[in-house]
Amino acid sequence: MNRMIKTGARFLLLGLTIAAMLILGGCKTENETNLVLTTGLDDDEVFRIETTSCSQAEMQIYLANMQNQYEAIFGDGIWNTDLAGKKLESNIKDTVLAKIAQVKVMTLLSDQYGVELTDHEKELARQAADAYFATLDQAEIKALGATTDVVRKIYREYALADKVYHFIIRDITPEISDDEARTITVEHILFKTYSLDSNGEKIPYSEAEKAEVRARAEKVLQKIRAGEDFEAMVSAYNEDNKSIYSFGLGDMEQGYEKAAFDLGTDEISDIVETVYGYHIIKCLNTFNREETDANKRKIVEKRRREVFSREYDVFADSLMKNLNQPLVDKITIFRDPAIKTDQLLTIYEEHFSGVFE
Secondary structure (H helix, E strand, C coil), X not given: CCCCCHHHXXXXXXXXXXXXXXXXXXXXXXXXXXXXXXXXXXXXXXXXXXXXXXXXXXHHHHHHHXXXXXXXXXXXXXXXXXXXXXEHHHHHHHHHHHHHHHHHHHHHHHHHHCCCCCHHHHHHXXXXXXXXXXXXXXXHHHHHCCCHHHHHXXXXXXXXXXXXXXXXXXXXXXXXXXXXXXXXXXXXXXXXXXXXXXXXXXXXXXXXXXXXXXXXXXXXXXXXXXXXXXXXXXXXXXXCCCCEXXXXXXXXXXXXXXXXXXXXXXXXXXXXXXXXXXXXXXXXECCCHHHHHHHHHHHHHHHHHHHHHHHHHHHHHCCCEEECHHHHHHCCCCCCCXXXXXXXXXXXXXXXXXXXX
């Protein structure tokens, strides 16, 4: 079963640091930076936003790194996956294009705030760029169109975007109470009410099939109420790929969350229905200190992203954006196993971790 946490069902940008997610994912969120097709761009210019632009080499570098991060987890067959009728290859190209555009917009936004890199920060960007370039072999350099100048530009702009983000959210330090961030830990037994087709898409059971599943869940609950060991029932009947979850308010489906938060330690719920099926929930811990503190940090970062996005969106919407669609169509993921590069953002984090905090 996919995780029930509402934001966990989508593909993640694997390998990105928290800072990278804030920079790249915090602006425009699902809407992202829109680009419009126009003429007047150079042959190797993927897009232009006002006075800044993205070259083909830049996009190839970002794309290759994200491609290899996906393949390291899911295998190279992932590109045949359909997302709402669209191949993942097209989806990842759109994602990379939008994320680079967001970084470019933030470099323009830096002028509005008078934010610029110090000499030390520029030197860190240069060192990071050179460290990344040293990981590329000649085949990769040729395939990506990579040069030291292109890679240094990527790191310099990425660092500037990072600094702009932290400048805008510098005063956003809300106090989050234990009650607001409270995280509990539960164990559950899931009885699925769906199957998967050949593409991994869910096919809901019929009402008659659901009734059979419900009856099975009721029998198991009766056994538990009669004193059967919950762990034994989990081992025998759970159809989830895990049984224990820790979560806070707003993370789960409403019905599941309410049932779980109403339980005391070691208490067991009635049958709870979600889009995944029927659940029997046992509360293991009504207050997880470590997870609650982690959830406080998540809530703070969410509020920072919201503040940042409001400022970013207004600025981004005012800009002229030009896209070279024919060139974008020509750019594809690499089918060559020799193109293994995936350290672009890892090396950035190694050099810039904590620099703008």
